[in-house]
Amino acid sequence: MTVQDIRSFNRFYTNVIGALDYGRHLYAPYTLTESRVLYELAHSPRTDAADLRAALSLDAGYLSRILNKFEQDGLVRRAPSDKDPRRRRITLTPRGRDAAGLLEERARETVAALLDTVSPADRPRLAEAMRTIRSVLDKSRAPRPREVVLRDPAPGDLGWIVQRNAAVYAAEHGWNADYEGLVARIVADFAEDHDPHLERVWIAEWDGRPVGCVMCVRDEVPATARLRLLLVEPDTRGLGIGDRLVEACIGFARGVGYRDLVLWTNDVLAAARRIYQRHGFVLVSEKPHRSFGKDLVGQDWRLDLHTAPEQLRGAVPGGHE
CATH class of the missing domain: 1.10.10.10 (Winged helix-like DNA-binding domain superfamily/Winged helix DNA-binding domain)
Structure with missing residues (x-):
């Protein structure tokens, strides 16, 4: 040549x-x-x-x-x-x-x-x-790590969110099809009716393929946003993708004027909880429940968006509802 x-x-x-x-x-x-x-x-x-x-x-x-x-x-x-x-x-x-x-x-x-x-x-x-x-x-250039890009969902990505949530949580925690049904309803509600100025989905792309996601949607409580469906593919954990996704959700919620950002997760998702804690979320309540074919402890977490964001201290990806 x-x-x-x-x-x-x-x-x-x-x-x-x-x-x-x-x-x-x-x-x-x-x-x-x-x-x-x-x-x-x-x-x-x-x-x-x-x-x-x-x-x-x-x-x-x-x-x-x-x-x-x-x-x-x-x-x-x-x-x-x-x-x-x-x-x-x-x-x-x-x-x-x-x-x-x-x-x-x-x-x-x-x-x-x-x-x-x-x-x-x-x-x-x-x-x-x-x-x-x-x-x-x-x-031919100096070696460099492959880049993680956060982007808006493309056609087919919302379906990918449902499929990968169901597959990953079934494999790692034994959750049944009830969880897939919950994720499908959350995604369908977003696709059918959302305010693009106040609600958003991010897809994390690495090496040309989707490897993570998170949603920011309006909560029933006024001036409050809800973080949902944080997920990172198992083979890309350790790259800081979970932190990037949560940081994007917090930055967006703060930027459009929400007062609080809340989320619901389960106690078995320890890696996800560490991400939330790093970014300033505080556990406000927890309650045992039977869902997805398992006995779990559900947890509600809250972040006051008027406080200064915490500095990242490493990268531990994880997931939640």
Whole structure:
């Protein structure tokens, strides 16, 4: 392979994407770099300016100009970092999240249009070729850990939440189909009727596949949100995914104005409880019950969102209802 081969492929692929975007203005009214910044903020709910510079390899002055523009347009807010007051934490406002969501929708439509031109028989070959390119080029660079990305659910992900909750808890705790039914109702209620400004689902993706999830939904108590369905795949525990998901839920709930964040879990889920305790949740009550084919002790936990978030002290993933 020569330099010309790579340049020729780059021109070809750029033309393909450009043709798909003809007349649609994929990134409008933002530049490609501005769109990448919005994407990064939407998928990393607690991002410092320094983190953005490192993740996107941007000049500090250039990034500062972009963030100034976003702040003037009401897309982001800046505040001292919880980890280091010398750094600035950047979060999207509801308007900024709407803008990022629109760009994400356009991107998905563009890629879907590209896939429509590929026969079903050729799609596995195309996916394998893309994985090969990524794998080879990754090996040519300095070694780095595979990235965990938190994203909104794509089509099929809500079904994945139900299936994996049922399978994981059956395998690890012997819970029966009653638990799958509960999860299915929770997910169906969210899919059929939720306020995107006040309720949200996150999917944790690692190495190109979903490996975790969590939900933030309105509770019956006014000004209170409920954390639900925290799950991390067994083979990815130890990567800090559970902490990332809980942190995202807390940051979102605090950002949209909830006063309290509550959750219900069971005493057998010790790893999950350690995550909640690290993030400041307090046990408020517990009660024995018979559910999912087992004798359990249910626990109610609460976090006052007006208090400062606790610092992470490691990563111990886990799950709960």
